[in-house]
Amino acid sequence: MVDQLVIGDRSLQSRLFIGTGKYSADTLIPEIIKKSGSEVITVALRRIDFNSPTGNVMDHIPSGMQLLPNTSGARNAQEAIRIARLAKAAGCGNWIKIEVISDNKYLLPDGYETIKVTEVLAGEGFVVLPYISPDLMVAKQLVEVGAAAVMPLGAPIGSNRGLKTKELLKILIEEIALPVIVDAGIGKPSDACEAMEMGAAACLLNTAIASANQPELMAEAFGMAVAAGRKAYLAGLGRSEKYASSSSPLTGFLHSSIAEETI
Amino acid sequence: MVDQLVIGDRSLQSRLFIGTGKYSADTLIPEIIKKSGSEVITVALRRIDFNSPTGNVMDHIPSGMQLLPNTSGARNAQEAIRIARLAKAAGCGNWIKIEVISDNKYLLPDGYETIKVTEVLAGEGFVVLPYISPDLMVAKQLVEVGAAAVMPLGAPIGSNRGLKTKELLKILIEEIALPVIVDAGIGKPSDACEAMEMGAAACLLNTAIASANQPELMAEAFGMAVAAGRKAYLAGLGRSEKYASSSSPLTGFLHSSIAEETI
Amino acid sequence: MVDQLVIGDRSLQSRLFIGTGKYSADTLIPEIIKKSGSEVITVALRRIDFNSPTGNVMDHIPSGMQLLPNTSGARNAQEAIRIARLAKAAGCGNWIKIEVISDNKYLLPDGYETIKVTEVLAGEGFVVLPYISPDLMVAKQLVEVGAAAVMPLGAPIGSNRGLKTKELLKILIEEIALPVIVDAGIGKPSDACEAMEMGAAACLLNTAIASANQPELMAEAFGMAVAAGRKAYLAGLGRSEKYASSSSPLTGFLHSSIAEETI
Amino acid sequence: MVDQLVIGDRSLQSRLFIGTGKYSADTLIPEIIKKSGSEVITVALRRIDFNSPTGNVMDHIPSGMQLLPNTSGARNAQEAIRIARLAKAAGCGNWIKIEVISDNKYLLPDGYETIKVTEVLAGEGFVVLPYISPDLMVAKQLVEVGAAAVMPLGAPIGSNRGLKTKELLKILIEEIALPVIVDAGIGKPSDACEAMEMGAAACLLNTAIASANQPELMAEAFGMAVAAGRKAYLAGLGRSEKYASSSSPLTGFLHSSIAEETI
Amino acid sequence: MEVVLNGTVANVDQEMNLWEFLLSKELNLETIIVELNEVIVKKQEWKTIILQDKDRLEVLKFVGGG
């Protein structure tokens, strides 16, 4: 039986979600997608700047990818809802990543506004994936109001700092019935691998790939690391022990059997 | 150009070395090898027990694998040298993993005896891979006496505790011209992935796979995690930052442009 | 000039707040207070059990201590407000520790109920110290509604797990203008010392002392560790460096001056 | 009964050993000693520079302090022995800190040269305190050749990086019958406190105090933190738990007793 | 008549004031807090309040907590 992640009406083979921001050129994106194996990709909605017209990121995203527009820029529930509806109207489908942020230094999300947005949009038939702090009570309320998953942060957005909130992430994974997707802060494939070993349903990242010297190669590394972590979770990690235990037999040594008692 | 690890006269595609100990049945080994993609495998030498004859692990190791017999059981240089010569005489080839251990609780290696063994066996044409504590001066002397690599521990053998000696491993990787292979203690694929990201040349492990609920699946996970970590090292990890940096543009929001200054 | 922590109308010399729960006998409490040097102590309000009457913890708390009743048992804002008013009516003074918890496994607080309680009680003239998750946006709203301090958790209540939320605690300390008091999870004096080094205003703990083999001695250890951490914060920690830097001069060695260049 | 550390023929109340290097002026040293409460202090031996004569650090060390000259600058056993004998001849008493270092980047010690020095000097009646890597086998041999204590590093000298070798330090403390003194790398009072909680006999540090903005205040902080950590070790730390356990009673709530079952 | 005391029914045979009732429960009146029908009752009022049928009483005290 194949291990799949089901979100909304979609079954996903890959548990790596990627972003499209911060690349030196959008033309890199198709290769990043291919190497990462990702099936879900985030985009943002912005005003056209008539003074410096640029291309549209959509031109570089192969059809078949699940688009995940975000509400970045929204500082409250109302703005987030407006952006979500625009994205849907633009034919991006009904998935939406909720970001409600008024803290401009650490870009930490506003849980209460996020709950309000989620309730409204879930009611309108959106598949809602909210970006949150790893707060159990916020996550529990998001379950109640119809979120499709919860996406707690490992560290501040774009910081590449890793799983700094491990203790709280583990609690969410244990207590929340929805998929827990670690979003933000993952900096190394080993971070993503560890999140999956802990039982995360998926990882969403952008900066860790975009800030690498060779983004395509890093995308491949993350794709493999996420898959490896998932397999490890399914395989069941061995217990960690205080003392050593020999990998080789402790009997049948060449030297005198007296020694063996001492072992 | 393909990324290969060259040790002795051998070029290796896989940077995962595995052990053959602690399996419920040796018959699992062929599948473990296949799933892990490993090309180097350790074995131990022991007296035959005429009261309970058992099979020979060699019957389960496909030809083409690089055998890496260990000197487990040796408590000093002399015993290790004797075991190494027996292994070579048995047609195992000229690779040898040096283990000289007299501490039976944490199975920590004796650096000085290990240097002596390495000097003698390197002189006899062995490809010597010594298991050591992450001690820079011991590693430097092993370079001088002809080791083919150094294999510092991440944590005690079989403990699954992970990269507890990270600080010292990084120093060895930075200062030692030989391949640094992290041996012992690795418990999770994310540990192995991180070791490779740090610049380790390879990882050697046994218990982490053998103690999993599904060893074959865990073997596959480790194979992927080691490859992912290596790719991440080659791709060049992005810097980690104190503050957040948005993955989405910080201009062109729908809301009034006054807000933008505040960002 | 003396370093003092001012909360409400009170100036405190000691930055260690302690609890009165989990002791084998309430008669231990006076000695615990004395050894810890603490000036603030928490108590809980409960129904009298007429079937097994027991003493009153108040009989063991010296006058002069600042009482900090908690709202433990409250599952929502309304229950917390009721308990707070009862505590005040009982002559406990106007300090109150807000605990609103409906999660019975990890005892994690409900941020938005806590904000509601804080607003009401601050309006009634209480000095409100809310127990919260280390969530920046919740902390910011608590500032707005009149909290006297914020008390984020280091780890779940009574777990002795330490500063597992360090990353988020540092952000609160940096961004919140109120005293940040680390409450819950501290298990070792070194945890409390580190919290103070990070710039926490104080530490509140109970289980770490009550669960020690010798609680009085542990109380003394915590008192000293908190004071040490505060002094270190004021003294300004030295930078940590990647490479070594000799504590002894690198010139004037006995051996030939040629060697000196190499150093 | 008073808790004392006995080394050689000396009983020490303070378990903090300090260095005299890196201060802006030697005149600071008396106050540093006083504030830290330390009774053991390290010094180095160097050639007089006739071109820039400077004072002698001895003029600033109160009598009654236990002097601990180090062999800094020694690159091998022979040089260390020569320096040790000179220090003794200079009337510094018979304590000596062995440093044999040929690695000039991380200043990591040479274990086997250190063993040789220790054997010779212990035979001459020195009280030998060797600075070592946290290597169990090296420590065991130092016990055999007559060391008075072992002084493993927490991180490279002067790096302020903390207890990066915690895993190995714990093993030494558990397995070695001599006092284990954590030397090098300690950067914060919380590091020193934790080392003592782990069962270290003492801590030796220099840079962490000398590199502080206010060295005298930092000296006081370290003195308190080391004492606190020792008391915590003697008091017996409480166990850390996966789940929360309430500090307040879980019965007798005001709300209906139905609720209590759920708790 | 019946009152609800700390969530359980208690019988009161004759008319008595709150102070007499609490005294009958052998409590240290110094250290308790009393709530009658969700309203806090100050000590000085205890003797002036006559218990009524169906009164809901909460009698509380402080215990160790964190």
Next chain:
Amino acid sequence: MEVVLNGTVANVDQEMNLWEFLLSKELNLETIIVELNEVIVKKQEWKTIILQDKDRLEVLKFVGGG
């Protein structure tokens, strides 16, 4: 007449419908999203809507984001 386009005032000299206006801005009409007075306008409606003085237009597109 004047309209507010993406937060800044723009002049419209002659009467034109939304489609003509957008065309005049040299945009790739395939990939833009248009909001008129806070109401989303579908592509098929662009030609039927005549711009009015003081109309508030938001013309948006998708960009890279995380």
Next chain:
Amino acid sequence: MEVVLNGTVANVDQEMNLWEFLLSKELNLETIIVELNEVIVKKQEWKTIILQDKDRLEVLKFVGGG
């Protein structure tokens, strides 16, 4: 006569060569390693070596190890 086999004494009733002795132990001769008096003995020599009283034999094989 007696030989020491893997650390324990074994009796050898009649003269036999190493190959015959090993065969008598029902071993898979393909996969074993033999040391006689601390000297490794190659397979091709087994038939030419006659066991002597007090010979010390180590008969080894490979097992799983890490």
Next chain:
Amino acid sequence: MEVVLNGTVANVDQEMNLWEFLLSKELNLETIIVELNEVIVKKQEWKTIILQDKDRLEVLKFVGGG
């Protein structure tokens, strides 16, 4: 004649003992350690030792160290 003082050559014009030589260097004699040809020389011997050509002198003191 010449002596090597702390690794560098120094001239000594006239015959003098170790104490006189050190004095000429304006040192605080209380706090120094002297090694002559790799042998430690005690203070009380300084006046009795006459410097010879090619003597190797190390004059040391204690400095701050960790």
